Amino acid sequence: MVSRITEQHLKRNLGLIRTTMLGVGGSLSAANFVIIGEAAGMAGYAIVPIVIVCGFLSLLTMFSYAELGTAIPLAGGEYTFSKVAYGGFTSFLTGWFEWLSNMFYTALSAIGFAYVISYLVPQINIPLTAVVVVAVFAIINLMGSKETATTETIITIIVLAVLGIFVVGGWSFIQNAPPEQPASPVGILGIFAATAYLFELYLGAEAVAAAQAEVKNPEKNIPRAIMLSALILIALYTSVVVVAVGVAPPEVLSHQASPIAYVAEQTMGPAGAVLVTIGLAITGLAATNEAIMAQSRVLYAMSRDGYLPKGLCKVHKRYCTPHVAIIVGAVFTAIFAATGLVNFVVYAVNLGFIIGFSIVNLAVIRLRKLAPHLKRPFKTPLYPLTPIAGIAASIFLMLFIDPSVLILGFELIIVALLIYYIRMVGSYRIRVAFGGISLGLGAFVCSTAYLVVANIIVLHGASQGLATLAFWVLIFVGAIQILAGILNLLASDR
């Protein structure tokens, strides 16, 4: 193991302030200020300490990011850390979930933007708006978006200023007319569920570690920027939530499409709502743009490293962008954005990042054992308690994630395992096995088709025409399954 790993290709031009803004800006998204309302409905007034607790839980893993970011100053974030610490399947799985969580985060940012805008224009169709936003930014990214840290800094400062006005205005309002605050009626399970839900607020601060190859004096600036951005975010979100639940009861907030705009309207009038909506809309669009770029780069890197089909690492001749990766990612994102289901997407984002966080904490422990002499300009304090606490927090939060998202995550792990091990085991035996499975599925579907046409399975409320259509669809699906089974069984053993 080399004692120092460096990357020479990128220019180091980010100082402490711009690096910190990268961390703060990476976490700011319109969706974060939409989900606050739902979380208030889950946890009542307990949302205030939950926001602080989530910040500190996130900080546990940020220490690990800081240690690995300074010891391995290469672009790529958790995927790179995992490659150095583990390699093989673990790094593939990390990249896989990094892509999925970024894909879900893109969908969430677009849905969040649509919800924020819907406060001013209630007639808009939220899923359609979210899909349009994804499509527009996919095209912008295809043509080569010139994203710079300076733009990110400017947007972050604008949003911080808007939220600062919101907090000051709201605080004065509370001082003049303090509302009654009854005890929170929710139980401990509601509080835990809200913690798992609100963990999303702090995701994105690890962007500092991902951009480490461009940070000046990374040994000092990366850990400082990570700590500073975490503290700024905790202060910001706590202030916003204190003002929000101080002005409107949690049950009122939970029914608002844009809770923060609603609160701004109560405290500063319609002008306040417009100001906050514009600020949040800007951050929603910026977050969507960044997330599309991030997910396409993960797909590109995994394809380049041989984990995914080569087509995904094709670069457009004219625009010099990974166009296939952008289009594939945008299609998946648009499908999830089209559902408009905020809660499902929030939990899916959280699941992906929680798995990523766990692997980063494990990587710190493994590298301390494997490479004790690796130069570490920053060391995680209270090692090994801090990374272990980070892993424990991740496992705990996972227990409260929506079961449907956990099922999806389990399926995605199986798919990842199969893709990876096809190479290790050899495809022939797997193809024969799936050939047999496909034949079985085909027979099952054809039997179901027979049961439908024989009226043994009755489709309630379906007309005769619809039942006939269902029969032919099932016959078609069964035929494809049988044909696929035969083709897989006939595969040659090369």
Add this chain to the structure above:
Amino acid sequence: MIGKKISKTVGLMQAVIGGASMFFAFFLFYNVFSLQEILGASDGHIWFYLWILIIFGLLSVISGLLLFFMSNKRWCLA
């Protein structure tokens, strides 16, 4: 050459069918487009339908992808 094209086409169709059934399960669970009412699915049966659709979809996607990608050499696995 023709065999390769047939394999790719059938593999792609099988994967799309699998993906569609998983999305259908997802829409059914969240009752998107009021699917539960349209299909007359009661609460007690939803989990059964979900289980069937998800397993069917997952197996179809994997089998379809195997057929699609293994019919050429464009994989670049390490």
